[in-house]
Amino acid sequence: MVQLREVSVEEMRMADDYDVIIVGAGGAGLAAGLTAADAGKRVLLVEADDRAGGSTSLSGGVFYAAGTSLQREAGIEGDTAEDMYRYYMTLNQYKPEPAIVRRLCKDATPAFEWLRELGVTFRTEDLYASGVDKIRRGHRAAGHGAEITEVLEGHLSTRGADLALGTRVERLLIENGRCRGIVVDGEPVTAGAVVLATGGFGANRAMLAELYPDAALHGDRHWYIGSDHCQGDGLTLALEAGGELTPRNRGLLLLTPGFARDLESYLPGWLMMVNRQGHRFVDETIEYSVLATVLREQEGRECWAILDEDARLESATTQYRPAPNWHEERLLDHVAAGTLQTGATLEELAQRCGLPADAMKVTAERYSEMSDRGEDTDYFKPAGMLRPVRRGPFYAARINAAIVCWTGVGIRIDAEAHVLASDGTPIHGLYAAGETTGGMHGDCYAAGGASIANAIVFGRIAGRNAAALA
Template identity: 50%
Template sequence: MARDYDVIIVGSGAAGLAAAVAAADEGASVLVVESEKKVGGSSRLSGGHFYAAGTSVQKAAGIVGDTADAMFEHYMTLAQWLVDPAVVRRYCDLSAPTLEWVMGLGVKYHKETLYVSGVGSVPRGHPPEGDGEEVINVLDGHRSNKGVDVVLDSRVTGLLTNDEGRVTGIRIGDDEATCGAVILATGGFGNNPEMIEKYLPRAAATGDWRWYIGADGARGDGITMGQAVGGIVDGHDRALMLATPGFSRDLEVALPGWLVMVNQDGRRFCDETANYTVIAGLLNKQGGNAYAIFDEPARAAAKRSPQFQAYWVNDVLEQKAEDGRIFRADTLAGLAAKAGIDPDGLEGMAERYNADVAAGEDTAFFKKAAMAPIQTPPFYAVEIRPAILCWTGTGLRINADTAVMNKADKPIRGLYAAGETVGNLHGDVYIGGGGSYGPCLVFGKLAGENAARYAKELND
């Protein structure tokens, strides 16, 4: 029976466009369907960093000996093996080859901008020239040159299957398009409050503090469609959240070193300048919030800088205190009473911390940043929550070949998934910058290749 296309891809972010280019390279006829008015989705809004090991960029920077084996060990250890080893292994093995493939298409990565991503010690973060938008533009240009069709502003409402359960196409309202294989690359569900409530209780718990930095079309459509044909969901309560005082919807991912952060017992629980990949998890372990503590001289000295523009600035902090958004008191005991912090714990913490400041060494958490004492009133307490939602890690379970799996742990024939739609790759702790965009490209390319080959086999 004739079909409209060999491969249909739902979603046009980095995963969907990488799949389109790769499937076309395999000789498949390809259609990309996008619910928004232009291609790119959340990938266009991203920095587009690629977490990879053993790349030519690393070698050019003098970093030799990094391997997929080392990357896999680090990834699995950080994730405490609470992810799918086979899927992670495939990502590690294909990270460098896929980066080279993307470079071959025209995306530029420079040795000068290579950086240590996350909490590791090996530079594996590869920022592209032009950020994620340039990656999308390059992929979309190749998509167009290879004759891949795109339909925009069209939201897929369901998948078609035959009597044997094989996925055979898509439905958009009353319209249908048939194919040999479908790739779901619709992104996450950061703009779907119902799915956040169901799959991300820790994000839901942040209430009206929460805001999402991704695309409007991130509604979890691919997850819903995959489930409707037997796909299972994995990675419950996985997401990248960033800490924020919630003053405004500005994206600042770090905390300044001059403040201290305490839980309700008044105890510090981390180096306040720790990487953004771990801060949210540490806050969740404290019950979902904590308080930044500082005194008047520290507030007055908080000037704007390239890193801190929106929150941790003297005039902003003063205004928020006047508005009652920040607790302020003339004694630490009084501050503790207002914020609901144990006063003995807070005073004891300040005593030790002030001694450390005087000695020039953080004996508790070894913070390297310049520290400020907590000794001159008024004193301030700013509530912090992990409430900026960057991406969602709950999604469809796939195997290492990107096939969507059913509850019997068997592939659903003709159905593949890649990118943020996948749920068995990310752990409770984010691997680091590029650890979400990299898999979009790796598994997008792999899904395109495998879907095209599967569709071809149907003809043989």
Template identity: 60%
Template sequence: MMDRDYDVIVVGAGGAGLAAAHMAARAGARVLMVEAGDKAGGSTALSGGVFYAAGTSLQRRAGIEDTPEALYRYYLHINQYKLDPALVRRLCYDAAPAFEWLVGLGVDFPEENLYCSGVDKIRRGHRARGHGAEIAEVLEGSLSGLAVDMALRSRVQDLLVEDGRVAGILVEGDRVTAGAVVLATGGFGANRQLLAELYPTAAAQGELSWYIGSAHSQGDGIRIGRRLGAGITRPDRGLLLMTPGWEKELETYLPPWLIHVTHEGRRFVDESCEYSILSELLNEQTARECFAIFDEAARREARSTTAPNWSADRLAHFAARGQIAQADTLEGLAAQLGIDAATLATTVAAANRAAETGWDAHFFKSAEHLKPISSPPFYGARIRPAIVCWTGTGLRIDPEARVLDQADRPIAGLYAAGETTGGMFGPCYAGGGASIGNAVVFGRVAGSNAAAEAVQ
């Protein structure tokens, strides 16, 4: 073993980086973590703390029969196979062991927090009691007593290469050498330039779009990986949420009692379906937008806990500010919003019949979510896919978390995990918690393999 500062350097201290550092240190490596922010946790700490997995002990206690193979098939089918099956298979089969590992470290996943977080209607979403902050805190705490140093407020400029392999990093002008490097810097949601290049659907919304993750998610791993010749996965991947853009506040779900219509005046979806489906369908509509239509009676009755901005007083506030269109007739509302008035009238008439009979003959939305639109004034809110939850384009890796070059050859000494990478997600988000599952699963893989390569 040649003289070097550390065995493994992990760039980024979010969920993926913390998992990688733990596994590398447990394997006997001396580890340095380098984090651009002033504390560890990254976007994982800011998340809802859901871990998506199949075949877990928590599911078994709840009487749920589930398997990694079923999860794998679901992933492929919901995304029309537009992802990397080898990566997805590793993710699905390693998710349950990674979940049990988190439980063993001390993360509390209550049974009452096990829920259907995808469109598969199987309870695979495991929400930590303390949300993402708990997962991050437990992972960081697990490093206590291990040979792990952490440098905060330090941004990596480049990778060091010696004899054809990655041999360390250049950070704040200093050279730090190692036997292997793991890139776990998160995505690029906070970088407008990379959004325009790699996630144009998000960038198309301009200033309306905003990122819910860490402000330090600037795509550093992608930047320094590409400089070394790393391959990049298919662009325009990620998850956007629908929003009227009134405030930059995260509201995952819009109220299901709304009806969403296109510029043509037609509904296009059951408005109560999962957010991942709604945003993907919205991207296919004219101008990538739709309009939420409701009436005064619905506004007065609005009491939403999952979407606080859609409460009665807030709706009145936004209407007074001109952020919600209003008119005494549907024709007047259609004229303000640029909607075909005749078709909108037909659509609203059908919605009113559905509310009266309790039967939605077009999209079969549950009767509890059916409301008439008959009491003026009538309201219309422009809805666009503009909240960036995570970015899904990134460094190309193989199932061992090795970074691949543009000819799909592993770059010696370089690994990556989490939102820095791509290939695990297609056009549709599999379910809440898939991104944290991806971070922890491949963080563990990357850390273990980096240590195996470095400690010889």
């Protein structure tokens, strides 16, 4: 892979002729940099990590969009940005910023086609329904997120852009209400415009507790799937410059039994899940994008995943989605580690989990009867995922929404990616894109790929507008 030319802090300071400085070199930053460079501007990217790519490079590489060429190749006709917008806003009860979401939906299609033209590989067999509406809008890159960032960096490396790695920005240069550059190691580096694209704050426990308390509720059970360098730098820089943040306590959490810090987006669909009252409360196969929101309504914001010995023995052959930690022998390892409880009878298991034995016994009997009939008349789970809970020993794992995937609190921007001051006016010369921004998230994550679409769409908008101003 062709990489960007690296520069030192001294070389940055001596250059003194950058048009656009981009803080962060993940998906949003690389998209902003390439767009600005293609407009003929001299670009500098400043990245805290020792390589470019950010959290985008660690992701599954799914891009959420409607009305794309790949959909048409797969025989999907008539899907539109307006359909995507209505779905996105309805799912989230119109809590996100409508102008931001509409721009995301409108520009997602051309941004996707741009990635294809650059050389990112998208195949029809990797197109899937990543949201709860079952429309196939999830476009997975063949090489996952790493391919997206490698292609962007490869193109940017031929445009004469500079990259400073292992470097954190101390503050922004604000003069007479306009952003004029950055300060690094006490030295100013000036530019015509600055784009903040530092990612989220999932690796900053103090900021999680303050801005996203749901992601700190379960203490050490929480862990973050993104880059360790996502410390919320962009939010801090924007606030110091007079910007403001979007509403708190928004983002995406995944359910986890705490077996290991391995990313498994889904729990096995064949589990029976019960709340503290010993009752089922959900179709266990629903999309991860809404499951954490459902769990939030349960007492203690937790539940228990129950299975019997037959289900354990059959686990390797009944995987609805990949879940290696729930395979036959691994489950016994979790018993030995104490993260999976076991009991010879349901009553014994309930006692160990602190659950009402009578209620759990009734729930298991009803669930087993429905499994025998092949029809879930309570929550309508697919028949193929029904497994009786009847033969001991029995097993139970405590489930929490504790995997932090995406932080949805961020810098407030408008539809042109301007950073907005506390009075609602743009801070001249300052733009932001990607996970460091907010406004496009409600209580539910819209669908797999929404975060990468957000990064690329608003990265392009920020890069284009920063270049025009510079």
